Amino acid sequence: MTEDLGSPAIRVLMMPRDTNAHGTIFGGHILSLIDQAGAVAAHGVGARKVVTVAIREVVFKAPVHVGDIVSCYARVVKRGRTSLTVQVRVLAEDPVARDCVEVTSAELVYVHVDEDGRPNALPPANA
Ligand SMILES: CC(C)(COP(=O)(O)OP(=O)(O)OC[C@H]1O[C@@H](n2cnc3c(N)ncnc32)[C@H](O)[C@@H]1OP(=O)(O)O)[C@@H](O)C(=O)NCCC(=O)NCCS
Numbered sequence: 001m002t003e004d005l006g007s008p009a010i011r012v013l014m015m016p017r018d019t020n021a022h023g024t025i026f027g028g029h030i031l032s033l034i035d036q037a038g039a040v041a042a043h044g045v046g047a048r049k050v051v052t053v054a055i056r057e058v059v060f061k062a063p064v065h066v067g068d069i070v071s072c073y074a075r076v077v078k079r080g081r082t083s084l085t086v087q088v089r090v091l092a093e094d095p096v097a098r099d100c101v102e103v104t105s106a107e108l109v110y111v112h113v114d115e116d117g118r119p120n121a122l123p124p125a126n127a
Contacts (some may be wrong), residue, residue, distance in 0.1 A: 008071035009037035025064035037072030038086040038108040050110040062101045068092040084118040
């Protein structure tokens with residue numbers, strides 16, 4: 001990868017407990033990381049409590065293996081009244097072979113909610 005993606009929202013070492021029946025990492029585990037990374041980006045622009053309302057198409061282009069370091073890069077691409085759209089890109093690095101592949105990317109929508117879980121206007125961008 002030569003493109004500068006900035007700092008990842010999260011980086012996680014893949015463990016044997018997260019494998020599927022074939023021994024590679026379970027797609028649902030990566031989805032969970034994508035959701036967490038997107039929420040980190042939402043909080044990074046001032047959102048307080050958010051819930052995920054949509055995860056758009058996710059296509060896995062390469063398998064992830066035990067021992068890989070998965071990095072999720074997340075950035076807010078759209079700001080609505082109560083919602084934030086976040087793009088997350090997932091890269092897996094084999095720290096032994098020093099090989100890095102793009103695994104998937106996704107667009108997620110989070111809604112800023114109040115204490116009762118109702119949509120709540122986002123705070124001003126620079127608050
Ligand atoms: C998210 C939630 C609070 C939205 O409630 P709602 O009554 O549909 O809210 P609204 O129709 O007022 O929409 C609120 C915002 O969400 C956006 N939104 C709602 N459904 C959406 C969808 N399917 N895709 C993208 N955006 C959506 C709206 O466009 C709106 O954005 P804006 O204020 O920036 O214009 C409600 O659907 C909910 O609680 N869902 C469950 C969330 C959750 O628990 N997630 C974890 C899953 S286990």
